[in-house]
Amino acid sequence: MFELDVATRHIKSRRRQTLFSIIAVSLAVGIIIIFMSMMSGYTSILIDSTTENQAHITVMPKEGEDYIHLYHGLENHIYDLEGVEAVSSYFQGEAALQYKHNVEGVLLYGINPEDENRVVNRDKYMLAGEFTSIENPGSRIVLGYKLAKNLDVGMGDSVTAKVPGAEPTDFTITGIFQTGTPLDETMAFVNIERLQDLYGSGDVITGMGIRMFDAYAAEELANGIDRETGYDAISWMEQNAEILTLLETSEGMVYFFYVIIFSISGFGIANVLIMIVMEKVGEIGMLMAMGTSRRSIMLIFLLEAAILGMFGVIVGCILGYGASLAIASITIPVPPEMYFGMDHLPIVIELENFISASIFAMVINIIAGVFPARRASKMDPVEAIYSV
């Protein structure tokens, strides 16, 4: 294939420009790989923390009803569904917690800690005490560390819970948790039976949390439960639609920047090729006289764009990989409640990102080559030959 031969000779004959255009492409590819790795890291942290910190599916009472009655049967039924890892029923109510003169509004969750731990690993977030301390229906409470701070309470202190239509009840603090989310300021757990008693509701629940083996199958199962049982089943995707939309939007924005960055490097390649075409006018004319078709002339210059792009992509991938590793190793002092308790930039190095950045770069580079290549292929051989 003589086209490849001519293309490589052209590139070799312009070492400096070739080098610069390869550097331009590799920088673009490198930067984009770093961006993509950060985006992946950011996305996976956001999604992981979302799926770790909440039930994958939440089943709520039927429309117009406040409670799910006879929930034990439903619980067993859902547990038997394919893909379900754990189920935890809860009774949730609003309450005011008081300690001395400090009063805070909270969402009180009555749960069975063992079941709850299987759906959302609450143990993991305990700062002090045990989450399972509320296993028995005593007056014990586990609350968020910010809530504790606002009430100015600590382990062993007694807070008073006031719920509408019931006598104020004292609860002893047996655990404090920290999730790094706003829940630390508004959430408290007590034993489910104790809360049902407090509200005088009887053996009912206000909802049920489900953990799936595969978090991404939640949407489908939620729809199934919805259809089959008539209860309102909401997946974590639906609950966090805003976050997911935000992620999608920011991904879209980032892609816009990718296009701009790649276009800049593409112009670098186009520039080198235009220079080569201008310099090789006579040569192009002679190649045509020797019987080279216009298609082959076009191919020569597209190959040049592809070769320059390919080297840029290879160097860029190495660069991006190295820089991503380096960035991931830098520890940044951030307060733990910010950014989900991260202390370094979230970098996830994924092969997928390297492949898509490379393909993206190659496509733009070849597009950049089209203009000079077309220009060369459209030359009038007579004019080209006699221009020298």
Place this chain on the structure above:
Amino acid sequence: MSDKYIIQVKNLTKIFGDGVEIKALDGVDLDIERGEFLAIIGPSGSGKSTLLNQIGILDTPTSGTVLLNGVDVTKMSDKERSRTRNKELGFIFQYHHLLPDFNALENVMMPLLISGIRSSQARDIARKVLDEVGLGDRMEHRPNQLSGGQNQRVAIARALVNKPSIVIGDEPTGNLDSKASENIYELLRQLNREHNQTFILVTHDERMAAKTDRIIRLVDGRVAENSINSN
């Protein structure tokens, strides 16, 4: 069509220019025999190169026909024109137009590679032709390492390597001193005799033209003289 004529130019007209029209060729009729060694002469702007480019299928006429082996090349597609140039025509220009990034051997191989011949085979053929033009010892040299005359010899080898039936030369010795010109001319003449290929040379050099089989003199885009040389 007659088998005797390899090229038949009929009423060929080429008009250049937008706005002001320049008639570069004005109804040229010309028959060229197989194996002829022919010179086209004439003053600057008489249409010599234009006629050559029409015969070489590098350009298209405004009207008229060019038959190459009886086939009207003016009606060919772009692809057919490229193929015909590769198979049937060899070009030598005033400037050698060698590819500067390739050595002499690789330059000569190029038309063979374009036609799809394997590299190893092309190398053997190109070596023989370079030997024939007397450059067997300069095969690995690049154009910038060769003299003007040597480069022109490489260009001749390149024009001949595909064994074209017609070799076209536009002032092939125009850039060379008289000694080198003489040598190149002798080489072309010798190759013409050995291979019975048709040579059409445009030249300013009347002395050289006098040594050809026939002289076509163009004036203002018309054939003003068509004379057989007696030598």
